Amino acid sequence: MAIRTNWEIVHSCGHEVTHNLSDRPADRRAGFARWLAGRDCTVCWRAARDSDTESKEAWLAARRAEEHQAVTDWAARFEMPPLEGAEKALDWGARSRHQLVTAAHTALVLEGTWSDEDWSVLEEKARTLTRASWWIDQRDAEGRDLPELLDAATDADRGTENPFR
Template identity: 65%
Template sequence: MAIQTRWNVEHPCGHQTEHDLSTRPADKRAGFARWLGTKDCTACWKAARDGDSESREAWLTGKRAEEQATATEWAVKFSMPPLEGPERALAWGERSRHQLVTAAYEALVAEGAWDESDWATLEEAVRGIRRAGWWIDQRDAAGTDLPELVDAASETDRGNENPHL
């Protein structure tokens, strides 16, 4: 006798849905159907997710504003130059730069073997990278990778100190 592939599941939202579990291994179907019974049906789940978008959007806006204020304060404190690029990328680039450089300081100096003079050299090189897009591209990098990333940055990433050239 073949193991069933279609399961009628009663969801906590009150809906009953027939699920085709034929793509799952036979020995995993019953457990997955039981798990589905603890979740709202797809339509109710999507409605709840979409209906909560205003509060999620408000939270995200507040979080971004907080991160931006921290990044701006940090940039002033450590004499970081303004970034260059499209207007819509500048704030994201500033936040990305702040997060990566502070993670690098934590990993290399606070927890690592670097001293302040090693850090000062890297920090000066960091100041030279002015393209916001470069910082956005590095947003997922580990702090320990920053020295190598800075060395690999091209001249177009470094910006131009003389705007008349």
Template identity: 60%
Template sequence: MPPLEGPERAIAWGERCRHQLVTAAYEALVVEGVLAEGDWLAVEQQLRTLDKASWWIDQRESAPADLPELAAAATSADRVNENPN
């Protein structure tokens, strides 16, 4: 995942939230759910564009299985860079 943008304290918290949410979403959707690995890769690519720490912090209480829908609903305001590495 690309580095997050934001204030220093928010970056550390955002990275922790992102790791926990993405890990839990993979578990819920791929390991225990019905999403194929290839479909997960498409979700992961979309998640890579969400590089604002504040977005991940705001989503920390969300259900992991909702992550693809939340990412799809994100706007350009939730992204610093539309084309992350």
């Protein structure tokens, strides 16, 4: 006799839904059905998720504040200059710079073969790039690619002390 694929599940919200579990191995269907019974149905789960925007916003604000503090502390510790650009891009650019530079340090120094002297040269190059948008554009790059990215940066990506530029 074949193991059934359609299961009538009474969810914890009280709704009864037929679930097709044919995409699961036969020996895992009963356990998954039991797990589903302990959860709200999809409709109720979405409604609860969409109505709980205050706690999501509070969580996101707290997370952003933690990230901002970590990035600010890191920038001060390693003497990274403030970034330039649109006000909306500054935090995102700083976060992107922090993530890429720390990933590069891990890949090149901690897991790679670079010496501290090699890293110091790269870190100095990174300090010259103060355009937030440049760092945002590199947000998906691998840490090991940072040396090549820094070499490819143009003068337009570097800051200037001339306020009339």
